[in-house]
Amino acid sequence: MNSLSIMSINSSARRSSHRYRLLKYCLVISATLTCATITLANSPSIPEDDKRFIWRIETEQNTRGTGFILSDPEIGFFLVTNKHVLTDTLTGSPFDSVRVFLNVFTEKNKVKSSDSSVFLYLRKHGKKLFVEHEDTNVDLVFVQLGTFSGNGDLFLNPSGDMKILGWKTSMVLDTRSSAINDGVIIQMIGFSHMLPQSSQFALSRFGSVASFPKESIKLNINGVMKQSQWIVVDASTRGGQSGGPAFAFPSNSNGLMLVGFSQATTTKQELSYLIPSQYILDLLERIRDMVRD
Secondary structure (H helix, E strand, C coil): CCCEEEEEEEEECCCCCCCEEEEEEEEEECCEEEEEEEEEECCCCCCHHHHHHEEEEECCCCCEEEEEEEEECCCEEEEEECHHHHECCCCCCECCEEEEEEEEECCCCCEEEEEEEEEEECEECCEECEEECCCCCCCCEEEECEEEEECCEEEEECCCCCCCCCEEHHHECCCCCCCCCCCCEEEEEECCCCCCHHHCCCEEEEEEEEECCCCCEEEEECCEEEEECCEEECCCCCCCCCCCEEEECCCCCCCCEEEEEEEEEECCCCEEEEEECHHHHHHHHHHHHHHHC
């Protein structure tokens, strides 16, 4: 009697701006191994180099999260993350500073978060360097990056010699008018505090959109009820990945687009809740108006 077993092997393939991933199925019938490779279209996968734009964040309370960098021609570079990633759990207010960790390339050209960190200032010389979304249900904050002047001196944010790189804001999708439909494949990326320091690579989690009703729904996050719009993805992220970016190939776009960022996860139900990128665009336009005035 023939024995039958099935193995599946995932591997990424760079083709047409990373629109494809390869899924290899292997059948073992008796002693014969037969493999077939299927190409899955429209599956997102950002280039390895772009992972440099994703930062690991740690507070003085040893709480951890993820943030990512965007670059705008009007307002420069800024960090995007959840407000709760930067917030003192005792006071409920953001810290004056947090630590961000430098990204390095390994010998195999993989991006890794090192154990070298620098300060990211949220306040300096009495000036607040972050802007949060007006809707308190939206756990979103921007932190200004670059060189600033205050009290007659100059300082860098973050501190130290850290080259700032980021995605252009043109990559941010307006999820109000775009086709983020059920079944669209999502790549969620972030750092997990469950990994040892020596293995701090950004983790990718792939899932598909389970629901995006484009209307406010209530969600209990750490005992607090939030009412907002969320993209629900049928895959869970890990602790420390809050604030990490999420990408997709929407049907009406020409390439990989930023569609949101991680807010919360339910490990038992294997679901993740993403804040749609429309809220990033809202806050971006508000800051542009402030700069123009």
